[in-house]
Amino acid sequence: MRKKRLCIISFFVLVLLVGCSRKELKVPLEDVGMVDSMAFDYIDENQMKLTVAIPQYSPEAKKNTQIFSITTDLVSSGIVEIEKQSDKKIVFNQLRVVLVNEDFARKGDIRKIIQHLYRNAEVGNKVLIAVVKDNAEAILKADYPDKPSINFYLNNLLEPSINTAFNPNTNIHDFMYTITNPVFDTVLPFIEKRGEKLEVNGVAVFKGNRMHELIKPEEALVIQALSGRKNLAPLHLDLNAGHGEEKLMIDLIESTVKKVSNKNIESPKLTIFLKIKGTLSEYKGERESQLITTESISELEKDVNKQLEKNIGEFLERLNNMEVDPAGLSEEFRMYYYGEWTTEKTRDLIRKLDIKLHVETSIISTGTLK
Amino acid sequence: MSTTNGKVLNRYHVIFLAQSIMVGTGILSLPQKLSSMGYAQTFMPLLFGLLATLTAFAMVWLCSKFPNDDLFRMNEKLLGKWVGRLINFLIIIQFIVFSAGIISNYMHLIQSTALQEQTITLPVLCFLLLLIYIVSGGIKSIARFSVMTFFITIWIIYFTRWAIEKGDPSHFFPLFNFTSKEFFEAIKQGYFSILGYELILFYFPFIIDQKKAFRHSLIGIWISIFLCFITTAISVMYYSEWQLKRVEFSVLNLFKAGEFTFIERIDIIGITLWVFLILSSVTAYVWCAKRGVDTLFTKKKKQNYPLYVITIIIFVIIRMPFSREFQEKLFLASNYVGYLIVIWPVFLIIIYTLRKKQVQV
Structure with missing residues (x-):
């Protein structure tokens, strides 16, 4: 008898209390913008240009990649700024490629930005890092008519393959491992844009936290x-x-x-x-x-x-x-x-x-x- | 004490109780806790294993003198009613805070990796409900749960495969490259990870084959020690010293090295499976705390309400409105008190030898 009463009471309490619950705040999947590639360009000691590429799945859009670019001093405040322009919530779960231009690698603090990403639990271990000649933003923004999208192209280019086995395929763990390990100096693949193609044409050797030299394949x-x-x-x-x-x-x-x-x-x-x-x-x-x-x-x-x-x-x-x-x-x-x-x-x-x-x-x- | 009046624990129960209680959240951050020694930490778990064997021997020896009593009763018998009760009360508080510490640590982990956009109130509530369910089944249900936990979770070792492939075994050398200061710092920080085997002081009366209890719990202890050893060895191979120091849950990052094409975050699987390990160690502590309350207030024995009270206290401690700093200090203090409990039987043995005649059972 008591149990029956308890059941009835809890049923009513549950039904009535539903009205007090707050609206669900979670972002639905179609409103999530998964960053595939990021690019950092050097401006001066405090400022950098951050560019992110997000795949666009909507068939109505003319381009299959959304690109946002912003000048910022911190990575995360840059992301907040980008969210103001974007219709989607920016997440890093699918991040695959981080590009850094040569100036940034030579003068900027690349370790700091990679460490920021390494700290973020969302970011997986498959993030590949590369140094880019001249301008990293231009690489993300350029057209590659015979490729499905810049994200796939970059990722496939940097992934291990036998004919580019000179490429160290440095991922985010390798980078942090070698840059914090006193017996290693970090190496990153070096990419150059030639017309409508990208080419891995060397390897950037670091000395300490800065890029020191470009060596041949x-x-x-x-x-x-x-x-x-x-x-x-x-x-x-x-x-x-x-x-x-x-x-x-x-x-x-x-x-x-x-x-x-x-x-x-x-x-x-x-x-x-x-x-x-x-x-x-x-x-x-x-x-x-x-x-x-x-x-x-x-x-x-x-x-x-x-x-x-x-x-x-x-x-x-x-x-x-x-x-x-x-x-x-x-x-x-x-x-x-x-x-x-x-x-x-x-x-x-x-x-x-x-x-x-x-x-x-x-x-x-x-x-x-x- | 609803179902467990007689002796109920067979040898497998004893092995896996000792094993599962030890692997709590400790192993997750063990490499980081030992990081003051840098690469030389690899063999520390084996040393811990030796220490654990010695202290476990003292515990079982003491228990074998009082085959039907747990530590709470031994305290009363050896130290007198009032001092004993005071100590028992402190032990109960210790266990409650310690369990709260384990749960809070795990929830912190979930918060920082899996559920970043949520508060942890709901997960904690679900966890505590499960906890009540298991504990009210008595020590046997906890033991069975431990056996199940072991076989459900052991295969995640497979996920460390990629880290081994990538790692560099030369990091093990030079052997014994540390100063005594680093060494003691590592013991102080790290030994807490293997606490848990001391609970045999409380479930000893329920063991069927008490003569072989020491051997069986040793098997359990060394399974855990071996797991800890694998963890530190792989971490040392895979990380730089800087990473060992900074990466908080290094085991999860080991899982991240995994390279499946169809799954991105293996560490999430690891975290969610880890809930079994947390449950099995927390349930055992809470069960002991409940036994303690039962012995302190022996009026109505067959009731379950102390368990509910304990659970509510744990919930309050985890969600209490104090600052994170105070919480951290509290849990740290309870870890150090945990060391005291490991050494406590040695003290009791001294008292026992002194007062042998007065306390014959």
């Missing part, structure tokens, strides 16, 4: 190989080892790297063993007709080894003179150092570092034609 490939990436981009080589000018292309199948340090940070020595396996996909030069026997191939391998050792050695020498360590070579010394490791120690060590290289190439096949 071939050199960036070395960084990837030394930091232990297994699948690398095809390797293009110019040989000049007693057989005149030779050009060859090796499709790399697998590379393994082993680093042995002498554990001494006063006079650091590092020996690097790099083993690469690949197929000779194209060859142009004097020896073309001879490359059918295993002996001649092993001779070619030796020449390739020498050439690679020279190229890589020169490149590492250059990095050492700049005191940057994008491949994390100083980790081999930190592993054996007791006490706190600092960025200054890395700089000091890299300047003094003496590197010995052993490259071992093996060409597994030259295709099916004899």
Whole structure:
């Protein structure tokens, strides 16, 4: 009896109290604008230009991407300003690409804006970061008639693929990891706009929180190989080892790297063993007709080894003179150092570092034609 | 005490009670709590495991001298009625605040990651309703819930796969690279993450096979320790030292490293599953608090109202109008009192040996 009464009372209370509830404040899905790409341009020390690209799904709209641009000092206040122009609520759940122009990377505080995004729990880990030549806003605003939309294009361009394996594919975690880790210097892919196309044509190497140098894809490939990436981009080589000018292309199948340090940070020595396996996909030069026997191939391998050792050695020498360590070579010394490791120690060590290289190439096949 | 008058806990219950109570919110922020040691924190959970084994041995030894009494009764017997009751009262308050701390910590996590646009009142209410439901089933229903929790949640370890792939094992070296100051700071901050096994002091009388209780709870303890070890090891591999220090819930960011094409936020799955772990540890604490109230006021035994009162107090503590700062201090204080409870049995053992003759059971 009591239970019955309780049921009836609670039923009425519930029905009547519904009138007191507040209106639902949640934003329906069609009113949410999911930012896909963001771009930052440098204006001066305090100001930057923030551009966001939001996909437009409405079939009535003429363009399939909405672009908003604003001059601001803080990222979040910029977003608030953009919301004033936008018909939708801006959220970051689908953020995929962050572009930063070269000026910003060299003079601005890129770490601060990325840290702001990293703090935001909405932002996933798939956000890819890239440095852009000249103007990042222009890249988002430009027309790419043969692409579905700028968002897809940028994202696919920056994602890992075998032919651009020199690209470090730095995502938001990698960026925060390398910029806060004293043994690393951050690397970001560098994009340039050429007509109606975008091109990843290099890698920006940071020193501390600022961009320091732009390096070529071939050199960036070395960084990837030394930091232990297994699948690398095809390797293009110019040989000049007693057989005149030779050009060859090796499709790399697998590379393994082993680093042995002498554990001494006063006079650091590092020996690097790099083993690469690949197929000779194209060859142009004097020896073309001879490359059918295993002996001649092993001779070619030796020449390739020498050439690679020279190229890589020169490149590492250059990095050492700049005191940057994008491949994390100083980790081999930190592993054996007791006490706190600092960025200054890395700089000091890299300047003094003496590197010995052993490259071992093996060409597994030259295709099916004899 | 509605259904649990006799001995009800078999060995699996004992294993998983010890295991599930330990994994509360602690493991979520363990790498951050230990971050004063930087990369050298990897093996800290194993050291904690040793400490836990030692203290658990003291607890079980004491319990085996009073096979039918829980800590509340032992306090009364060993310290006299009034001192014992005072201590019991403090323990009850401690458990209530501690549970409130765990829930509040979890709700803070939900607020900052999953439900950013909502207040947490409704989730807290739902949580407390479930809590009442489980606790009123007695210790056996909590134990069963713990077993279920373990098997429901253990597979989320799989989600750390990508972090392992990306991580760098060289971070483990050099081993033992820390100063004594960093070490003690890490113990102080981190040991709280593995608290929970001390509740065997309260459910010991319900264990069927009391002689093997120590071995069974050790299995549970070391399962948890192993999970903590995996957590710190993967975090050390995946993060830089700066990130270890700053990323508050580092385990969730480990899940974020996941690369499924069809799902963006694996961490949300992790958080929502975590509610099982939180429930299993909070229910055990609340059950102990309720036992305490029952022993303090022994007039009407078979009633459930102390549970409702406790739940309301917890709700008030979580939603209380005090500042966030005061709340934090309160919960921090209750963590340190938690350490006291771990050491308390050692003190009682000393008293027991001194007053052996007077307190024969």
